[in-house]
Amino acid sequence: MPTRRTLMFRTGGGLLLGSVLATLGWRASAAEKYEIMHTDAEWKQRLNPTQYAILRQEATERPFSSPLDHEKHAGTYSCAGCDLALYSSKTKFDSGTGWPSFWQPLPNAVATRIDSTLGMSRTEVHCRRCGGHLGHVFEDGPKPTGLRYCMNGAALKFMPEI
Secondary structure, eight states, X not given: OOOEEEEEEEETTEEEEXXXXXXXXXXXXXXXXXXXXXXXXXXXXXXXXXXXXXXXXXXXOOTTOOGGGXXXXXXXXXXXXXXXXXXXXXXXEOOSSSSOEESOOOTTOEEEEEEOGXXXXXXXXXXXXXXXXXXXXXXXXXXTXXXXXXXXXXXXXXXXXX
């Protein structure tokens, strides 16, 4: 796999820090297959610049910059790339980190892999349907799972219950 570089992205939403493949601009290898796949040009058309940087280039939004961090209504959080339902508001909690956090995803919604960028080993969370980068999961969350799915708000869409 090609080496990664840490780059700064300037967007209308502020400064983003992210890992980007030095040669490809997207970390998915040719062997990775998803139900929903688009070319890089198609993703750029479908997503706004911040969503593209996060979902397709593994960038991270500034903490406390997403309105979804403070969303309190009942509803469902879906992937901004493919609309797959990912998290229920029933599992959302205020982690104090500045990113929307959940203690559990919906069944068959996300997949994980080891992310060893930035000189540490973390567990990356991505949408199982389109492969979009969502954030990371940590083992410092509340009961009952003890997990904290720390998600980028720009990678999510919120649909309130009616």
